[in-house]
Amino acid sequence: MLSRTADNLYWIARYMERAETAARLLEVGARIALLPTAVGYRSDWDSLLRAAGSATGYAAKYGAADQKAIESWLFFDRDNPNSVASCLTAARENGRIVRTALTQQVWDALNTAFQELRQIEARREKAELSRLTDWVMKQAAMVRGAIDGTILRNDGFNFLNIGYYLERGDATARLMDVKYYVLLPRAEYIGTGLDNDQWLMLLRGLGAHRAFHWAYGGEVTSAKIAHFLILNPQSPRSLITCVAGLNNHLMRLAKAYGRETPAQAASAHLLAGLEGLSTDHIFDEGLHEFLTRFITESAALGGVIRDSYLSGDM
């Protein structure tokens, strides 16, 4: 397969997952805004922007944090490369380039999302936030489902999945970091009722609050949630699930090509690091510090994958 084709497939997956993340962030933000908290309105939205990695771009364009402006920035704004609109457009554009490496169903799903997005943009004044976020989840699920249901299990399928898992792991880490890094800047809040409310909201944003209760039961504690989102291989968005998935697809590539690259070693290393951890280790290191390290290591792995397969310079 052409390196560029592999690159396009990888980015289709990353952009779709990223669109979903932007929508989830919006949902979390909207729910936080409904809560009577002492932390205050402004910093909550700020934190979302920071999690979305686009606080600077927003500040340059709009200045102060404002709910409507942030919604628009995260959903519609083409100046924000991580907005839902930018991501869905980019995913579809990447799909158009490698149209022949996709099935009709996958292309349909990507193209439908884009065509509907244009309709939504045309009457954006009437758009309700909760409907928008639901719509994004649905489009993401359609694309994902079409990929799982119709794509040949060849190298292209592996590159798509590598993109998904890498982006998803990064997103989970960032979403968690919103919670700890900014929402609770002061240590005295930790362990209070407020703390738990916000954690639950985070689970809700990840679409996982019911799954969490099924898996753990009883009181909601920081340790349980951290375990669920980082170390539990049953959780579909946990860091360990994402890294294991990534590692699995890299191993399948190595087998199909009869050749290992530095990418396999790097992913195996990242996975081994997570497998040896307990929540105690994580809290000892500091959740924020741990997440920051993970985000950095995951980005580095992305770089190794690019050099090993996608750049074409071998």
Added chain:
Amino acid sequence: MTSYFNEMYEGGEVRPPYARLSDWMASMPADRRLEKQAEAEALFRRIGITFAVYGEGGDPDRLIPFDMFPRVFTGQEWAKLDRGIKQRARALNAFLVDVYGRGEIVRAGRIPAHLVYQNEAYERAVVGFVPPKGVYSHIVGIDIVRTGPTDFYVLEDNCRTPSGVSYMLESREMMMRMFPDLFRENRIEPVDRYQDLLRRTLASVAPAKCERDPTIVILTPGHYNSAYYEHSFLADLMGVELVEGADLFVDGAFVYMRTTQGPKRVDVIYRRIDDAFIDPLCFRPDSMLGIPGLMDVYRSGGVTICSAPGAGVADDKAVYTYVPEMIRFYLGEEPILNNVPTWKCAEKDDLGHVLANLGELVVKEVHGSGGYGMLVGPKSTKAEIEEFRARIVADPSNYIAQPTLALSTTPTFVEEGIAPRHVDLRPYCLVGEKIELVPGGMTRVALKEGSLVVNSSQGGGVKDTWVLAE
């Protein structure tokens, strides 16, 4: 007022090839027609067949309008076209081999030397090089118009990279899907062998250095190109990679593509980019689309480029007037298909005639394409004619003129129902070890009432083209 030949009727009677369509047309009430039209449009958009027009802004994913009313040729009519098209494709290739070799046709005084050797499209870089099987133009698109029951004219030849074949294939697909009954009632020659023939044609011109099953790729300028859909469509049909310049590189005597498993050698490049952009070392140094060093590999026989660099000199509008001469000179035959009489503004007598009769003529730029930069005298205002006159006087050698042809019409679905609209035809002749032509082509239709300009960039649409089995 000019009268036009309507291909469906003759002397008030429906012509035999259209007999069944006449019933079909009568049985199509307006609501069903609109329903089918909407269905076709939705299908085209879903598949992603869109056509982008440069410099117009607006929807970058514009659909080319599709007209459901097919255009029909009898087997006999087609037999003549088939012979005429293949004859022309042979002569054009013989001409190219000749002018990059000994130049016999110029020495014999059958075509002026300056027209060939000072032509912008004449490629000095390939002088003395004979491409595999002596083929320069592997896909020849010949634009043909009809003016009467037996009168056909060649409007122009496209020897470089004619586009539109995806419309031939997709229009057929669409019609078979929407109106299967029509295909049961009429015996229509299939066109879907095209992709196999194209693949075989490209494989047949693999360089001598290639001792295995050749690796073929299609080279595209990228997804912003207006014909990108067609590039990816053809790559998919043939099962070959669609590459951009950056995917290829030269190493030693060969060209390779960058794959996830390392470099893979490429033997035949069906390029859909212009000569000027294929190799920045040989042609335009500012080209971002090309592959540095490609021409060296090409000239040493390490890769075949289709169409061959330099093929453009044969489809220049000034050279066009000499194609009948080429047929006589190289093949010793009389042309089966006529050229349209053409005045060359570069020549003084012709220029006088053209300027005196601008109101009746069609004037075109010698190197123009896509229906841009042309004047259709009878359809233009006085002011437009005068403006064009000034342009011709300023640079006469840049223009040729032809009589306004009475282009045939075929019934076409329009807002008010069914009405005659002007059409042309572009068949795609494949030249490799053999010369092949599938029975069909792209029929373009000028959807605007009275318009003679069929180019898709100027509001033209497409139709399915039928050739009836004898």
